[in-house]
Every structure is written in structure tokens, then in C-alpha cells.
Amino acid sequence: MPHSLSDEQLSQAIETMMVEQNLRGMQNLYAYQQTGTYLRAAKSLFDAKSTVLIGTGFAVKQTFETDGPVGAIALYNALITLGKNPILVCGNPLYSALKNEFNCFELPLNNFTDAMAFSKAALAELKPDCVLSIERPGLCHGNKYYNMRGIDISADCGCFDFFVSQASCPTVAIGDGGNEIGMGNLSQYMTELSIMPCLTCCDELLLADVSNWAAYGIIAFLSRWHSQDLLAEVDTLAILQYLSERGSVDGVTHKNELTEDGLHAMHGQQLIARLRQLSGVANQNEDL
Structure with a gap:
């Protein structure tokens, strides 16, 4: 299927789409980024020979x-289809919730003193070809972790x-x-944002109104390059249900419900439909 947008044009369209609601000021931050973030990030994953953390x-x-x-x-499943070796790295209780169905690596909680040595040893053992954080x-300052309300959550x-x-x-x-x-x-x-800013940097930073959505932007590129509509396999409601049964909560409402950052799952589903059309991977005869 011919693509009406080049990869560069698609990336810029996705970047704009991801922050169009500007729920927490990410549209303002995007003005300081060099365009092509989603393209470059997706390329790093697509080019990874095997292991992706x-x-x-x-x-x-x-x-x-x-x-x-x-x-x-969603990314894990897409990378499996591409023949990669994805590993979900997380701490409890998420680790225990996922470890039986996914290849997982456990992060110890409240372990900052030993974290550098632990991380270096893990990297040497796992030998990743790409590392992604979502x-x-x-x-933040003082080597502490804070939530959106400015509460110290380092112990967890x-x-x-x-x-x-x-x-x-x-x-x-x-x-x-x-x-x-x-x-x-x-x-x-970030001086105008009401947040304790993180100081940890990365090679490629992806901004989104909801972090989950950025994963779908990456998968749009993986779909295009793999000539397979991987986004068609992403069932956000089913994943939310799976997580809910294992104790998840919405990060904004703090309720165990099938939402993300206070938004109904349909918002993510609608965005996926737009990405499938935009990237040219959707079946043109399929009713989206």
C-alpha cells in the first residue's frame, strides 16, 4: 500500500497529534524539541538485533x-512479532502481576544506594540493544522520586x-x-509546570498527552516498516481489563477502573484508528 506521507512527515504528524490536547503542558515543551523524535525512536527499536528492555x-x-x-x-507484543526479545523491567507489585505472562526482570524497591551497581550488573547480564522507559x-533533585502532586514516593x-x-x-x-x-x-x-522535574536524560524523548499513546505512535512506524498492521492487534480495553484484575488504578483518579489518566479507553482506541490511517497500514476496506 503506498504511503502518502514520508517517514519524516509521519513523525511530525504523530508528534503534533500526541500533544494536541495539551493536558499537562507537553505541547509547550514540544516547541523545544527537534522534530523527528518518533521516527528516530522507532528506528532504534526496529534496528535492535535482539533484546529490548x-x-x-x-x-x-x-x-x-x-x-x-x-x-x-502493546510494544512488547509488537516487538515479539518482529522477532525481538523484549523484557519488561518493573518493580512489585507490577512485576508479580506480569511475570507469569511476560518475560520480566524485577527492580528492587527503595534501593537507591545499590541502584547503580545493580543496574550496571543487569545491563551486563541482559545485554540490551535498546532501552526504553515508558x-x-x-x-529529581536530591535523588528522590515524586508524583504529580509533589509527594515523595521514593519508598515505593x-x-x-x-x-x-x-x-x-x-x-x-x-x-x-x-x-x-x-x-x-x-x-x-519546565519552570511553568507544576511538577518536580526529572533530571534523568535519554537519547530520544517522546512527549505525549498520555504516555501509553506514545507507544502506539512507535508501533505505527514498526507496522509500516514490517508491512503488517500491528496496531490492529492492540486491544487497549482488554489490556486495561487484564491490569485491573491485577490491582491497577488510574493515575489521576486513583480508582481501579478501565481508564488511563482519567480518560476513557475510547480515547486511546480512537487515536490508534487515526494512526492506522495516517501511517497507511490500515486496510482501506476496513471500517474504522
């Missing part, structure tokens, strides 16, 4: 929020920051608020 899980009230794991699982809390967090900063392979990070890993790339521009 996907760090996810944001602590909320002794459990985990839905934003992050939904996109991580909605992982990032270290594992440290994935050094997996990103110490990796010798390409690193990608996704965030939607400013306190996530990778946002250190733009921390100097």
Missing part, C-alpha cells in the same frame, strides 16, 4: 497505575534511571508530565 510502572497508593503498562504491553518515575519506587543513563545502546523515554525518566532532556524548560 522496557521499563514501566509508576507507583500509586502501593500499587501501579494504568498509564505505562498498557503501552509497554512512564517510569525519574530521579525501583530505580530504572541508571538502566537508561548507563546503557551503551540507544535509549528512548516516554513521558507526559515532567517527572518521568527522560524528561531531564527538557528540565530547564
